[in-house]
Amino acid sequence: MQELRLRQQMTLAPRLQQSVKLLQMTALEFTTAIQQALASNPFLEEVEESEDAGEPRAGDAARADSAAPPAASAPAAEPAAPEAPEAPAYSGDYPVRPAGDGAAQDLGQWASASVSMHERLSRELGNYRLQPRDRLMAEFIIDALDDDGYLRTPLDALCDAAAGFSPPPDEHEWMAALRLVQQLDAPGLAARDLSECLALQLAAAPGVPAARRELALRIVREHLDRLARNDSAGLRRALGCEADALRGACALIRGLDPKPGRRYSDEAPAYVVPDVFVDKWQARWRVLPNRRAMPQARLHQAYADLFRRARLDDRSPMAQELQEARWLVRNVEQRYTTIQRVAEAIVRRQQRFFEYGEVALRPLMLREVADDLEMHESTVSRATVGKYMVTPRGVFEFRHFFSRELATESGGTCSAAAVRALIKELIDGEDPAMPLSDVALARQLAASGILLARRTVSKYRGQLRLPPAELRRQQ
Structure with a gap:
């Protein structure tokens, strides 16, 4: 029996697919992609170092696609700004001077950064086609x-x-979003307790006999307390299983990772190529693109003119390569423009951070920047994950500047990152012989107008990797 079904499906044109793919790449991934395109497409050529590779080449973009409207240009951060500083290379031969007129220093001290768990999961999430509401959840x-x-x-x-x-999302929507996150990267992440963490890992474990897996799942879901006490006799009675089967199931459980998020902090550092520099010039903060760290591709005009004079079939392989070259040049320029505009929007909204540090970081959502720039929120998200800026205060991923809003007693708001900075300041200034408990920290924050539950203070202290008071006490 045959059945005919109609289905609506939205697909992106090849050029838009390439644009989205380039935008969500890190600087290192982008560099590799452009180098591969330069090596494989005869209609592309690399801009020589002697040429001005630090500025956008509007003429190249216009020649690349004369039928399309020009890309939106990024608002100038400062008029008549001097040339962008040399970009640090990731091979080790980075310069020894930061953006602006600050004192010379070795940029290698912050030239590497670990790929965090949150960054890895956000990248994985970017591979899924989701509605904006589902992605935000x-x-x-x-x-x-x-x-x-x-x-x-x-x-x-x-x-x-x-x-x-x-x-507002209901319970079913939250659960669907949770199941999606639990499928990203390492099994066991986004579990709500140890039992769920181990169960997720058991469900994903390859090559495990079904009977052993099922027995192990029963143990982690119903009898973790007995397993913790090593109560083999009690487990056998409760499960009604043989000793050999129990040993195999317990060995399987003990081979699991009870803290799957910790593996990310132990990864080898990945070198970071910053996308922009931020410095202060003429009493104002500006953003400079870091183009010189990445290869610059443009249309090989001589080859393109030869192809047009040859009047070859528009469907020939060479015609396709010429079209792809035009798309690439234009999409590369659009990537730079989008990242520049997002960076400038962040700097505008977080100027107090650049002046005073973490305690002045204000609450900021992707939606605010998207509304400012009249972009889709998913575009802003792609332009912030894996993108880094060099600032006088160090190297930060764009996403560092996005933090949820917390209410204060006065009716104002502050960011979670600012609260974490305040907690660190309080702990740094405490008496080592009488360290502040989480309850005491909550009270001091409340005295400043920031009302947080003790468990929230504990969570933020843990995110700072600061031990509890009893472990900080010095005799």
């Missing part, structure tokens, strides 16, 4: 994971009415 879950990879916050407390959901 998943991002809330990813942001709430602690260093062990657990979701300790109840789903209905992940966001408030100001998060932009209309109507």
